Amino acid sequence: MVVRCLPRLPQNLGIAVPARGHDRGGMFNRILAIAVVLVGLAALLPTTASAGNARCDVGEFCLYYWFDLTQGIYNFSGNDPNLNNDRFEGAHTGYKVGNFTLSVWNRGRPVAKRDVLVYANPGYKGGPRCIVQGAIGNLSSDYWNAIESYKWVTRAECNRNIRMRLTQ
Numbered sequence: 001m002v003v004r005c006l007p008r009l010p011q012n013l014g015i016a017v018p019a020r021g022h023d024r025g026g027m028f029n030r031i032l033a034i035a036v037v038l039v040g041l042a043a044l045l046p047t048t049a050s051a052g053n054a055r056c057d058v059g060e061f062c063l064y065y066w067f068d069l070t071q072g073i074y075n076f077s078g079n080d081p082n083l084n085n086d087r088f089e090g091a092h093t094g095y096k097v098g099n100f101t102l103s104v105w106n107r108g109r110p111v112a113k114r115d116v117l118v119y120a121n122p123g124y125k126g127g128p129r130c131i132v133q134g135a136i137g138n139l140s141s142d143y144w145n146a147i148e149s150y151k152w153v154t155r156a157e158c159n160r161n162i163r164m165r166l167t168q
Contacts, residue, residue: 054089059109061116061131061150063101065092067138068168070103079151082122098122098148101139104166108133108152115158118143118150125149130158137166 056062056075065072065088072088074097080086084098092100108114114133120126120143129143130153139147143164 056105056107058107060107061152062105062107063097063147064103064105065095065100067102069105069136074101081124081149081151083148083150084122099145101147102144103138104131104147105136106131106133112154113152115153115155116150117153117158117161118147118164120146120148122148124151128161129164130161131164131166132158135164135166137168140165140167 053075054073056069056073057077059077060075061077062069062073062075063083064070064074070091072090072092072095074083074086074088076086082098083101084096086097087093088095088097088100104118106114106116108116110133116131117124117128118131119128126148129140132155
């Protein structure tokens with residue numbers, strides 16, 4: 001006859017385990033509370049500026065890595081004071097947006113601030129050029145790979161600056 005002995009487990013591991021059939025509602029409530037806390041913490045995580053869908057939606061200003069709206073895309077509906085903190089989506093995701101843009105599309109909405117001023121330096125500094133609502137195409141050669149920030153402006157603000165000519 002063979003008798004097997006199992007090792008004796010410690011009795012108190014500091015884990016409260018309810019007796020079988022007891023406190024099932026309490027355990028469910030604790031698990032539910034933990035899930036709610038985790039979802040709440042996830043909502044607090046910072047989001048990137050980019051919309052994250054690799055397409056240019058209405059209301060967004062979109063910058064492209066290459067000519068003719070190709071290769072990587074950066075799209076955002078807000079102002080961006082420093083494009084050096086952002087990366088392209090799709091192709092060329094390793095490249096920062098600042099100083100790596102050759103074509104743009106202003107899909108702004110017909111609201112007060114619908115045009116975009118682009119700047120050669122972060123913080124909205126350095127020779128602004130205006131890109132009007134609906135403009136689409138390749139940047140003029142003096143702004144190839146030279147945009148580091150942009151902001152939405154009114155048509156009056158746009159008219160006080162040089163309007164950028166885009167080519168198809």
